[in-house]
Amino acid sequence: MTRLTIPKTYKLAIGGKFPRSESGRTYEVVAADGSFLANAAKASRKDARDAVVAARKAVSGWSGATGYNRGQVLYRIAELLEGRRSQFVDEIVASEGVTRAAASTQVDTAIDTWVWYAGWADKYVQAAGNGNPVSGPYFNLSTPEPTGVVAVIAPQSGASLLGLVGVVAPALVSGNTVVVIASEAAPLSAISLAEVFATSDVPGGVINVLTGSPAEMAPWLASHADVNALDLAGAEALDWIELQVLAADTLKRVLAPVGGIPAPSLERIVAFTETKTVWHTKSLI
């Protein structure tokens, strides 16, 4: 007799906890062949707002950590991902209908991407900052800083884990906190990734994962006054221009859809930073 399996309940990830949607709603996640895979929480606008509150609370701690510390915490996630490779491969095979080899490559690439970004945490300031030779007796230094809370619409098609990693990691590196709307059709690896975060040293609230309908939630995040930046990476199928218009009310920094999965780049890190220039007088001696 075969053993009865224990299906996993996929919930949201908000503020370091795994709540169901406050709305009580779920939706069916199906495999590539249409068969039932799991019920995922269908997050509401209230969940999205709760996630922003959690993300805001986490900003000072995460952005106040040293780059070296953030780099280590992010690297630790890569270590844990490596240990859970087979779980992610299984989920990707099931939900994307790809071969094990392709799923394996995706997980490898996701982990390598994560490591690549982790290494930037204590370097991006040097690459994007500048000492400025002003014409006068002043010390003058420009340094990038995290912008705050970044709302992200993850890529909605293609490699689900890699897509998520490709948008979440660059926002986190500088010290931003993130509210991400996962792929609606393939959210499983997003929630499993959130479980990895929860067992790593990432403080609660730094990464918040919402599953459900991006079309429903995105306008609330785009117009939310406590969100500093909006990454529309996976919003191509939505009315993303309207989202950008909503974001303009509070002059959010907005990245337009990329059409696919964004490749790793320093620009993607810098896009969610603000350059601060400090002048200080030098005395006459």
Next chain:
Amino acid sequence: MATEPTSSFLEYAPAPESTAILSLKSDYGLFIDGEFVAGNGTPFATISPATERHIATIASANAHDVDTAVAAARAAYDTTWSRLSGADRGKYLFRIARLVQERARELAVAESLDNGKPIKESRDVDVPLVAAWFFYYAGWADKLDYAGLGADPRALGVAAQVIPWNFPLLMLAWKIAPALAAGNTVVLKPAETTPLTALLFAEILQQADLPPGVVNIITGAGETGEALVNHPDVNKVAFTGSTAVGRAIAKSTAGTGKRLTLELGGKAANIVFDDAPIDQAIEGIVNGIFFNQGHVCCAGSRLLVQENVHDEVVDRLKARLSTLRLGDPLDKNTDIGAINSREQLERVRALSDIGEAEGAERWSPACDIPTDGFWFAPTIFTNVSTSHRIAREEIFGPVLSVLTFRTPAEAIAKANNTPYGLSAGIWSDKGSKILAVADQLRAGVVWANTFNRFDPASPFGGYKESGYGREGGRHGLTAYLESSGWGADRGLRSAPARIESSPTKKSRRKQAAK
């Protein structure tokens, strides 16, 4: 309420800078494709805000003229400017810088006449910085590989630039110098009340033999600017002005793929700790809010004073204010010039009256206000609380709101308690405290033991609702460039080898029809 000056001061004889150096025309057209041409809109007058006297009649560009100007910029980009070497672009910019220096006095007089700012500011700050800006970016033109975007970064194309009236020629330089150095062509609209120096600058471009169409200057009111930033053949929009207009531009350019930089309003905190060098701090506070009549987006309009030195600072500030000279902008001894327009004067008056009505205590030194023109005496409000409108809204005039704090943490919280985030000041003799506080301030420019310093090498721009993008320095250059890597447009480069094979067509943002 006005009180008697706390110190007597020498009476100075008038020392006006002569306007004989100016040879103004009675009418100015639009500068399109290297020539002055008539505009199709209704011409308007530019006046001296100090006397309300007519200076010249200025053409107004309608949508058709905007089309013509953008077409000229596009043609110049395609046929001339994008084909020049960086070195040659640089040479044109060096020429412009030199011509600005040669005509410096003339430009300063014209600026003070049209804008109302004291000649000592236009002469010693605005115009020298204009020349410096062109010099700085001239040298960048053939060194773009070092801008930080990888090898061979590309120009964006045609840049639409709309600038404010507070630093007319300086804002023009901030916009045009990096745009041209990076290889873009330009259509620029100066503010309606201050078009004069931009038109003199157009003459300089003719003297410099800049190829026609590389820079086009079109004058007009808000509709002209709106038509310009919304023109479909524009690749880049750079705007300096109010947050309300910046928001509208962010909306109207959404989804168009136009690159956008916005330099908007501010409500800067100027934080004075009890261990500050008080003499310098007083000068810095005065410079911070009364420089250019407070018509400065980064003005230190909220003075946060540590409670135990509040009375001393306010008393000394009042004494210092009593020595400021308000009057003829062209007089070399003038400290406070005219408010730029009647409209702005009404706004400053209205917000100041609200300050009084909300319970703050108003003070101005005794000073004679000229009968003609637009004037507002330097004003200090004490007993201001964070909820007062004069502590929250940008007044954009010579009005200082004084608040107090007890601890550095409280100072930081109050300083950051604003939707703006353009600039801030810190006064303390303790370097470690300054650096710690600077770390916590959410502002794009932080001046420590100084205020209102500008330099072409130093990036300037805001956090939050003060806008995005930087002007000045290497950062300011990249606002007019895109990486030529395979993932340009928000540049995607330098990836691990395996990942470079992952999807992504070259991501040109949707040219959506909104």
